Amino acid sequence: MNDKIRLRFAPSPTGALHIGGVRTALYNYLFTQKMGGTLILRIEDTDQTRYVPGAEAYILESLRWLGMEFDEGPGIGGDFGPYRQSERKSLYGKYAQNLIDSGNAYYAFDTPEELTAMREAYESRKETFRYDGITRQQLNNSLTLSAEEVKTKLESGEPYTIRLKVPRDEEVLINDIVRGEVVFRTNELDDKVMLKGDGMPTYHLANIVDDHLMKISHVVRGEEWLPSTAHHVLLYRFLGWEDTMPQFAHLPLILKPSPDSYITKENKVALAERLVDEFFNKNQEINQSYRSDALAFLSQIFQDKKNVVAKLKISKKDDDNKRALKVFLKSNLSGKLSKRDGDRLGFPVFPLSWVGETKEDSFKGFREFGFMPQAMLNFLAFLGWNPGTEQEIFSLAEMVDAFSLDRIGKAGARFDFDKAKWFNQQYLIQSDNATLVELLKPMVKEKNYEVTDEYLTAAVGMMKERVNTLPEIIETGYYFFEPVKEYEEKMIHKKWNPDRKTALLDLKEQLENLPEYQAEKLEASTKIYLEANGLGFGDVFPFYRIALSGTTKGPALFEMMEALGKAEVEKRLLTAFPAFDKVFATKINS
RNA sequence: GUUCCUGUGGACAAAUUGGUUAAGUCGUUGCUCUUUCACAGCAAAGAUUGCGGGUUCGAGCCCCGUCAGGAAUACCA
Numbered sequence: 222m223n224d225k226i227r228l229r230f231a232p233s234p235t236g237a238l239h240i241g242g243v244r245t246a247l248y249n250y251l252f253t254q255k256m257g258g259t260l261i262l263r264i265e266d267t268d269q270t271r272y273v274p275g276a277e278a279y280i281l282e283s284l285r286w287l288g289m290e291f292d293e294g295p296g297i298g299g300d301f302g303p304y305r306q307s308e309r310k311s312l313y314g315k316y317a318q319n320l321i322d323s324g325n326a327y328y329a330f331d332t333p334e335e336l337t338a339m340r341e342a343y344e345s346r347k348e349t350f351r352y353d354g355i356t357r358q359q360l361n362n363s364l365t366l367s368a369e370e371v372k373t374k375l376e377s378g379e380p381y382t383i384r385l386k387v388p389r390d391e392e393v394l395i396n397d398i399v400r401g402e403v404v405f406r407t408n409e410l411d412d413k414v415m416l417k418g419d420g421m422p423t424y425h426l427a428n429i430v431d432d433h434l435m436k437i438s439h440v441v442r443g444e445e446w447l448p449s450t451a452h453h454v455l456l457y458r459f460l461g462w463e464d465t466m467p468q469f470a471h472l473p474l475i476l477k478p479s480p481d482s483y484i485t486k487e488n489k490v491a492l493a494e495r496l497v498d499e500f501f502n503k504n505q506e507i508n509q510s511y512r513s514d515a516l517a518f519l520s521q522i523f524q525d526k527k528n529v530v531a532k533l534k535i536s537k538k539d540d541d542n543k544r545a546l547k548v549f550l551k552s553n554l555s556g557k558l559s560k561r562d563g564d565r566l567g568f569p570v571f572p573l574s575w576v577g578e579t580k581e582d583s584f585k586g587f588r589e590f591g592f593m594p595q596a597m598l599n600f601l602a603f604l605g606w607n608p609g610t611e612q613e614i615f616s617l618a619e620m621v622d623a624f625s626l627d628r629i630g631k632a633g634a635r636f637d638f639d640k641a642k643w644f645n646q647q648y649l650i651q652s653d654n655a656t657l658v659e660l661l662k663p664m665v666k667e668k669n670y671e672v673t674d675e676y677l678t679a680a681v682g683m684m685k686e687r688v689n690t691l692p693e694i695i696e697t698g699y700y701f702f703e704p705v706k707e708y709e710e711k712m713i714h715k716k717w718n719p720d721r722k723t724a725l726l727d728l729k730e731q732l733e734n735l736p737e738y739q740a741e742k743l744e745a746s747t748k749i750y751l752e753a754n755g756l757g758f759g760d761v762f763p764f765y766r767i768a769l770s771g772t773t774k775g776p777a778l779f780e781m782m783e784a785l786g787k788a789e790v791e792k793r794l795l796t797a798f799p800a801f802d803k804v805f806a807t808k809i810n811s
Numbered sequence: 812g813u814u815c816c817u818g819u820g821g822a823c824a825a826a827u828u829g830g831u832u833a834a835g836u837c838g839u840u841g842c843u844c845u846u847u848c849a850c851a852g853c854a855a856a857g858a859u860u861g862c863g864g865g866u867u868c869g870a871g872c873c874c875c876g877u878c879a880g881g882a883a884u885a886c887c888a
Contacts, residue, residue: 231888232888233887233888235887235888265888266888267887267888268886268887268888270887271887271888329886331886332886333885333886336885336886337885340885347812348812348813349812349813349884351813351884380886382886384886400815400816400817403815403816404815405814405815406814409813409814409815409884410814411884413885414885414886416886417886418886419886421886423885423886423887423888424887424888425888428888443882444816444817444881444882444883445882445883445888446882446883446888447815447816447882447883448814448815448816448882448883448884449883449884451814451815471816473816473817474816474817474881474882476880476881478822479821479822481821482821482822482838530879530880531879531880555880555881556880556881556882557881557882603823603824603836604823605823607823607824607825607836609825609826610825610835611825611834611835611836613835613836613837630823630824631816631817631818632816632817632818632824632881633816633817633818633880633881633882634822634823634824635822635823636822637822637823637837637838639822639837639838640822640823640836640837640838642837643836643837643838644837646849646850650850684849686849686850686851687848687849687850688849712847757846758846759846761846762846762847763846763847765846766846766847772847772848773846773847773848774847774848774849775847775848775849776847776848776849777845777846777847778846778847
């Protein structure tokens with residue numbers, strides 16, 4: 222055990238844990254395991270307005286399902302607790318006070334409303350307001366007010382925040398494990414709030430204080446944190462902790478699939494309508510009469526699907542509506558993967574299903590899509606990292622072994638659901654049938670199918686390499702559990718010959734008289750029959766197959782017959798042939 | 812707008828750190844196997860490494876410029 226290596230995964234309980242968060246957790250996990258270090262779970266719940274009940278439980282359950290174990294955390298214990306920031310509230314004030322005392326922070330009395338108004342005023346002049354070394358000289362804070370005024374305000378209980386006093390004309394150098402050296406000039410940094418009006422710390426303060434107190438050695442987090450890392454380094458410096466500052470590793474973002482990859486002739490109209498619906502939903506103030514224009518614009522940019530995003534560039538000629546539309550589309554068609562994407566594009570972005578207050582806030586998870594946790598982890602591991610070898614399938618233990626921070630890439634990784642399905646299929650094929658049967662049982666029960674383990678095992682064995690996810694076994698392979706719903710007409714139209722029935726029934730009878738209704742025996746007997754009657758496999762197989770499963774695709778015929786059993790096969794053949802006649806008749810009539 | 816990050820076939824990516832003909836996987840297409848589908852195996856198509864300069868005997872890799880995409884720019888994390 223290496224007690225110098227201590228990492229933390231620090232999610233915020235504001236909803237379901239996003240796939241990007243899961244990957245962050247995974248990389249933290251892999252690195253600690255590899256180094257023999259300690260992994261800590263810390264709940265960052267300093268924003269009570271965004272707190273969502275159940276989110277923490279969801280995070281815990283997700284991590285457990287995925288098989289990532291933590292050494293310290295809420296409910297786990299450890300010597301550095303508590304591990305919920307809300308329970309550490311009293312700790313942070315002291316450090317904020319330190320900052321004030323050392324002249325590196327100040328009280329600010331500006332109200333949120335004042336600041337919003339300020340931002341809007343700047344906005345209207347096409348500028349961006351920043352609370353920084355210049356603007357703070359005109360604002361309502363302990364730097365501009367007299368000591369007397371500040372004292373009165375404080376004593377009268379007027380709400381205040383404590384802001385970091387970012388120094389002028391300095392450079393902050395960050396030595397990031399994945400990005401290398403990154404330099405920020407302090408003149409470009411804003412005076413971030415450290416302590417909020419409600420006495421809670423912001424992420425920035427809480428994070429640094431906790432990382433220090435918990436003796437964190439490496440901070441592995443998403444790239445979205447890179448810009449504020451300069452502030453964090455400043456904080457370590459001002460608090461006198463610079464020599465024990467953790468090392469940073471900023472992970473590349475997980476990006477949405479590019480629109481070019483999923484827009485097709487078939488779906489582009491529906492996609493456009495859906496986007497326009499969402500647009501008006503989100504921008505209630507925009508008149509519905511703009512709708513047809515919006516749709517026209519979308520079908521125009523979807524026309525040639527190349528470079529869809531580039532066509533969203535705002536031009537001076539655009540009116541307000543078009544501008545709003547473009548901004549909306551851009552945020553929906555490019556950039557970081559978001560929870561809405563899964564919904565729209567039909568893939569999961571959360572490990573487990575999440576049931577929110579509304580339908581819009583409820584999402585289906587990887588587990589419910591039928592993914593195996595190990596497959597999801599394996600897929601995620603390759604989003605931003607690779608071992609440099611040709612191996613792609615890794616058990617968790619193998620991943621730990623192969624993992625290193627310096628093989629993490631810098632460019633954003635594009636979410637590719639096809640690849641995810643491929644990983645799952647590999648795991649499905651690799652898993653033994655008994656394991657899969659256990660996983661499948663709840664779904665079988667839900668559908669009220671009554672089957673024996675033995676039968677399920679046979680079905681799983683036949684179906685698992687033909688599907689991507691677990692539920693597909695009983696969805697596309699439903700005919701193992703209930704009568705055929707629909708016969709594939711194309712083959713019937715093309716090849717069915719009502720006169721063939723006699724032979725097919727003949728063969729059926731011959732097979733039924735076999736001492737054992739077993740795949741190899743059935744096959745051997747069929748061969749003999751075909752030869753004797755001058756028939757080929759193609760004359761018989763497709764019809765047996767459609768009769769039994771409704772489709773010409775699927776597992777080997779004789780194995781299917783064995784599994785279904787003599788009686789069921791007979792029943793299906795006898796109902797199918799008349800049905801084929803009927804289907805065939807419609808062809809002649811039409 | 813500003814700051815920072817990132818650009819290698821459709822997607823993910825490798826390239827022994829400046830060395831010959833730019834790996835591999837997914838996806839696509841074809842072939843083999845097979846009664847079908849899938850799996851597996853084989854093969855093909857797909858790249859002037861975003862673009863333009865420069866340094867060098869030699870550049871995907873170093874330098875300069877440029878373009879594009881992304882992130883951040885909250886009393887959110």
